[in-house]
Amino acid sequence: xxxxxxxxxxxxxxxxxxxxxxxxxxxxxxxxxxxxxxxxxxxxxxxxxxxxxxxxxxxxxxxxxxxxxxxxxxxxxxxxxxxxxxxxxxxxxxxxxxxxxxxxxxxxxxxxxxxxxxxxxxxxxxxxxxxxxxxxxxxxxxxxxxxxxxxxxxxxxxxxxxxxxxxxxxxxxxxxxxxxxxxxxxxxxxxxxxxxxxxxxxxxxxxxxxxxxxxxxxxxxxxxxxxxxxxxxxxxxxxxxxxxxxxxxxxxxxxxxxxxxxxxxxxxxxxxxxxxxxxxxxxxxxxxxxxxxxxxxxxxxxxxxxxxxxxxxxxxxxxxxxxxxxxxxxxxxxxxxxxxxxxxxxxxxxxxxxxxxxxxxxxxxxxx
Amino acid sequence: xxxxxxxxxxxxxxxxxxxxxxxxxxxxxxxxxxxxxxxxxxxxxxxxxxxxxxxxxxxxxxxxxxxxxxxxxxxxxxxxxxxxxxxxxxxxxxxxxxxxxxxxxxxxxxxxxxxxxxxxxxxxxxxxxxxxxxxxxxxxxxxxxxxxxxxxxxxxxxxxxxxxxxxxxxxxxxxxxxxxxxxxxxxxxxxxxxxxxxxxxxxxxxxxxxxxxxxxxxxxxxxxxxxxxxxxxxxxxxxxxxxxxxxxxxxxxxxxxxxxxxxxxxxxxxxxxxxxxxxxxxxxxxxxxxxxxxxxxxxxxxxxxxxxxxxxxxxxxxxxxxxxxxxxxxxxxxxxxxxxxxxxxxxxxxxxxxxxxxxxxxxxxxxxxxxxxxxxxxxxxxxxxxxxx
Amino acid sequence: xxxxxxxxxxxxxxxxxxxxxxxxxxxxxxxxxxxxxxxxxxxxxxxxxxxxxxxxxxxxxxxxxxxxxxxxxxxxxxxxxxxxxxxxxxxxxxxxxxxxxxxxxxxxxxxxxxxxxxxxxxxxxxxxxxxxxxxxxxxxxxxxxxxxxxxxxxxxxxxxxxxxxxxxxxxxxxxxxxxxxxxxxxxxxxxxxxxxxxxxxxxxxxxxxxxxxxxxxxxxxx
Numbered sequence: 001x002x003x004x005x006x007x008x009x010x011x012x013x014x015x016x017x018x019x020x021x022x023x024x025x026x027x028x029x030x031x032x033x034x035x036x037x038x039x040x041x042x043x044x045x046x047x048x049x050x051x052x053x054x055x056x057x058x059x060x061x062x063x064x065x066x067x068x069x070x071x072x073x074x075x076x077x078x079x080x081x082x083x084x085x086x087x088x089x090x091x092x093x094x095x096x097x098x099x100x101x102x103x104x105x106x107x108x109x110x111x112x113x114x115x116x117x118x119x120x121x122x123x124x125x126x127x128x129x130x131x132x133x134x135x136x137x138x139x140x141x142x143x144x145x146x147x148x149x150x151x152x153x154x155x156x157x158x159x160x161x162x163x164x165x166x167x168x169x170x171x172x173x174x175x176x177x178x179x180x181x182x183x184x185x186x187x188x189x190x191x192x193x194x195x196x197x198x199x200x201x202x203x204x205x206x207x208x209x210x211x212x213x214x215x216x217x218x219x220x221x222x223x224x225x226x227x228x229x230x231x232x233x234x235x236x237x238x239x240x241x242x243x244x245x246x247x248x249x250x251x252x253x254x255x256x257x258x259x260x261x262x263x264x265x266x267x268x269x270x271x272x273x274x275x276x277x278x279x280x281x282x283x284x285x286x287x288x289x290x291x292x293x294x295x296x297x298x299x300x301x302x303x304x305x306x307x308x309x310x311x312x313x314x315x316x317x318x319x320x321x322x323x324x325x326x327x328x329x330x331x332x333x334x335x336x337x338x339x340x341x342x343x344x345x346x347x348x349x350x351x352x353x354x355x356x357x358x359x360x361x362x363x364x365x366x367x368x
Numbered sequence: 369x370x371x372x373x374x375x376x377x378x379x380x381x382x383x384x385x386x387x388x389x390x391x392x393x394x395x396x397x398x399x400x401x402x403x404x405x406x407x408x409x410x411x412x413x414x415x416x417x418x419x420x421x422x423x424x425x426x427x428x429x430x431x432x433x434x435x436x437x438x439x440x441x442x443x444x445x446x447x448x449x450x451x452x453x454x455x456x457x458x459x460x461x462x463x464x465x466x467x468x469x470x471x472x473x474x475x476x477x478x479x480x481x482x483x484x485x486x487x488x489x490x491x492x493x494x495x496x497x498x499x500x501x502x503x504x505x506x507x508x509x510x511x512x513x514x515x516x517x518x519x520x521x522x523x524x525x526x527x528x529x530x531x532x533x534x535x536x537x538x539x540x541x542x543x544x545x546x547x548x549x550x551x552x553x554x555x556x557x558x559x560x561x562x563x564x565x566x567x568x569x570x571x572x573x574x575x576x577x578x579x580x581x582x583x584x585x586x587x588x589x590x591x592x593x594x595x596x597x598x599x600x601x602x603x604x605x606x607x608x609x610x611x612x613x614x615x616x617x618x619x620x621x622x623x624x625x626x627x628x629x630x631x632x633x634x635x636x637x638x639x640x641x642x643x644x645x646x647x648x649x650x651x652x653x654x655x656x657x658x659x660x661x662x663x664x665x666x667x668x669x670x671x672x673x674x675x676x677x678x679x680x681x682x683x684x685x686x687x688x689x690x691x692x693x694x695x696x697x698x699x700x701x702x703x704x705x706x707x708x709x710x711x712x713x714x715x716x717x718x719x720x721x722x723x724x725x726x727x728x729x730x731x732x733x734x735x736x737x738x739x740x741x742x743x744x745x746x747x748x749x750x751x752x753x754x755x756x757x
Numbered sequence: 758x759x760x761x762x763x764x765x766x767x768x769x770x771x772x773x774x775x776x777x778x779x780x781x782x783x784x785x786x787x788x789x790x791x792x793x794x795x796x797x798x799x800x801x802x803x804x805x806x807x808x809x810x811x812x813x814x815x816x817x818x819x820x821x822x823x824x825x826x827x828x829x830x831x832x833x834x835x836x837x838x839x840x841x842x843x844x845x846x847x848x849x850x851x852x853x854x855x856x857x858x859x860x861x862x863x864x865x866x867x868x869x870x871x872x873x874x875x876x877x878x879x880x881x882x883x884x885x886x887x888x889x890x891x892x893x894x895x896x897x898x899x900x901x902x903x904x905x906x907x908x909x910x911x912x913x914x915x916x917x918x919x920x921x922x923x924x925x926x927x928x929x930x931x932x933x934x935x936x937x938x939x940x941x942x943x944x945x946x947x948x949x950x951x952x953x954x955x956x957x958x959x960x961x962x963x964x965x966x967x968x969x970x971x972x973x974x975x976x977x978x979x
């Protein structure tokens with residue numbers, strides 16, 4: 001007598017308590033093991049690329065805020081760098097330093113959110129999440145001092161940043177830099193040695209370097225599979241070539257390595273910010289020759305930066321008018337998602353949630 | 369001295385105008401109803417306590433709007449659940465559907481039937497009380513399955529099956545780890561166990577048994593880190609998907625009563641129940657206060673565990689039960705048996721041997737089960753794409 | 758290893774509940790006052806406060822007294838209200854042209870009157886729809902005369918969606934407390950803070966009127 005079992009298809013629906021936004025997964029199960037996986041997204045599509053064709057170059061900065069709404073400075077930086085490359089605009093030195101400081105702060109904030117939510121999915125009832133958000137609140141307060149808003153910042157303009165930093169910002173930044181290493185240590189001692197976290201995340205969702213390079217992944221997912229590639233060192237932009245920092249890589253390519261890389265990158269970001277504070281000099285922060293409505297010469301430009309989630313790129317095509325002819329956004333979360341099936345096939349349902357949390361996607365980027 | 373027995377005799381005196389059989393029945397009924405009401409009230413207060421304390425662990429305040437310090441919050445929750453519509457699915461099995469939460473609550477409350485809450489304070493004293501308690505806690509698993517089956521929902525049934533698998537596999541170490549206590553105290557009645565701890569509480573004498581029982585009890589009430597029932601089954605639903613309104617409130621209440629009764633059980637079995645601490649014996653504190661404070665400490669420790677640790681996966685939970693806890697419980701029984709034969713009266717030697725074996729056991733099990741797998745390796749950059757080269 | 762990582766985690770949470778006493782919540786808009794808070798407001802120590810105001814002490818122990826809990830705001834905060842100085846506004850509608858969403862509606866005098874050079878237009882309609890506004894501040898950046906500024910308030914909720922459209926009457930009567938966003942001249946003034954008092958129209962700009970050369974260079978360049 002043979003057992004008759006059939007495959008069950010369940011729908012991990014768009015509204016879900018443990019999902020990172022409106023994202024739908026159709027999972028085919030054989031008992032407890034996952035056989036097939038089909039992601040369905042597009043629930044947050046807002047037509048950013050088409051809207052960008054109707055707006056002038058400075059107005060698009062406000063559109064790019066809302067792509068990866070968790071790390072809005074990085075989006076601004078990528079777009080503004082693309083416009084500067086297209087129109088050959090020069091950026092003053094002080095603006096470059098401030099851009100790097102702010103981008104690294106944003107990287108810390110984004111990684112804190114990713115770590116907090118990974119542990120929330122693991123079931124730790126919100127305690128590590130609250131500790132991560134307590135630190136993120138300090139960073140968002142710093143951003144409020146700078147530009148009056150916490151999440152949708154639109155701080156950068158083609159030609160520099162829009163207004164210089166007040167003295168209050170530097171004072172609070174010093175306080176933040178003093179207290180942050182202790183908090184990261186506390187977070188690590190709560191999570192990294194924890195046997196339950198280790199047994200849930202070790203050897204789960206392993207990706208080999210060949211798979212990762214073939215699928216053109218980037219960011220912590222690439223570095224976790226021991227591929228040493230970081231755009232800040234490979235193609236340096238802004239002033240990253242003057243600063244000294246390490247690029248952490250992982251050993252096996254499982255979810256624990258991705259989590260550990262994010263913690264290490266946070267420490268590296270603190271080092272970068274400290275060096276920038278020592279190197280910065282007073283000066284202009286905005287290129288005064290750049291008008292409010294820019295008329296770009298004909299041509300195209302692509303700039304990719306190392307955002308917190310991977311390589312974020314903007315490809316602008318201009319036909320000589322005040323709006324771009326085409327603005328294509330290379331969203332890292334969208335491309336990192338494509339390997340979800342290979343990561344989870346053969347695993348259990350509990351592993352699916354952990355894998356999904358370790359990719360760290362933001363639906364604003366995936367759906368644009 | 370106020371104790372349940374004196375209260376019982378007082379009630380019997382009061383009702384002596386009734387025929388004999390009725391008197392004892394009615395006085396017992398009054399005491400039981402009083403204790404049950406008190407326990408349900410305690411369960412509601414425990415929800416408030418848990419929310420406040422977990423919030424303080426997370427650097428925030430818990431509910432603090434209703435009443436001073438938010439003490440009226442459970443009433444607000446109860447009112448909200450009461451005024452919700454009570455839905456029964458059309459194809460569900462009505463009798464079983466309605467009976468499941470009732471059985472869940474009853475089995476949780478029945479544990480207190482024979483617990484000695486103070487000196488000479490128990491609702492009844494039978495000489496197989498421990499067996500009764502173990503049996504009642506296994507009916508919990510039955511009611512979980514009833515809830516899942518009667519819902520006629522594919523996913524609820526799947527969730528309930530996994531829950532039942534976990535619950536029944538943790539009953540085995542729970543029961544076997546108690547054999548050590550039974551052998552030392554020579555009786556299965558809870559009053560006898562408490563009085564056998566008048567010299568040393570059993571947690572010092574048998575640490576391996578105590579820890580095994582504690583872990584198995586946490587899994588039995590499906591709290592963190594074993595609460596996969598309420599989480600991954602989010603994906604599938606879990607056995608309480610189809611419940612709404614007051615039935616859901618009964619499930620939640622039983623779930624919040626569980627830590628309290630586990631703590632009380634642990635106190636009675638391993639911490640000496642209502643025996644005072646040796647060096648504070650001279651203080652005139654009644655036994656029930658000792659019992660309450662010990663249970664409170666254990667409840668707070670369970671709350672501490674819940675707010676700190678993430679949860680385990682289902683296959684890891686089952687592996688843990690059969691590969692770690694079962695050998696631990698059997699080893700404990702073996703040890704206690706051998707010690708009773710050879711060094712019955714030398715307590716200090718027993719304690720030293722037990723603690724040593726406890727540490728050695730953890731070391732061995734961790735290494736056998738693949739501790740080395742969890743060590744971190746040194747990363748080596750891959751040759752496929754290296755920006756340094 | 759061997760369960761020690763778990764115990765270290767327990768130690769961290771214990772440290773947070775025992776030693777890190779500061780709670781990170783701001784209970785907006787008001788929170789229940791304890792005796793210590795009330796005594797601090799009166800600058801007394803709480804025992805003497807308890808003796809001098811017994812009724813209030815009792816009430817606060819029952820949780821019946823509330824004090825307001827404000828959120829920390831910084832001067833560059835982009836609030837939900839707008840400060841508009843009609844003495845400075847010329848009706849050029851640069852803000853309306855530059856808004857990415859197109860929610861500012863400006864209709865100037867339709868009677869066909871002949872305006873002399875340097876005269877301000879008469880404004881009939883100046884609607885800002887804050888139901889759709891994303892508070893990006895590009896309109897403030899575009900205004901060449903420093904007539905429109907972002908405000909500092911954020912409690913602008915209304916019951917009907919149509920009430921969210923700010924018309925010119927409301928703009929004229931609103932409190933003029935502009936935030937420092939994109940107005941470096943306000944930051945350099947030591948005696949102005951957007952939370953304390955209003956500021957008059959002649960003190961709020963960089964200059965009175967931009968020169969024609971400035972206008973031409975800052976707007977559109979061929």
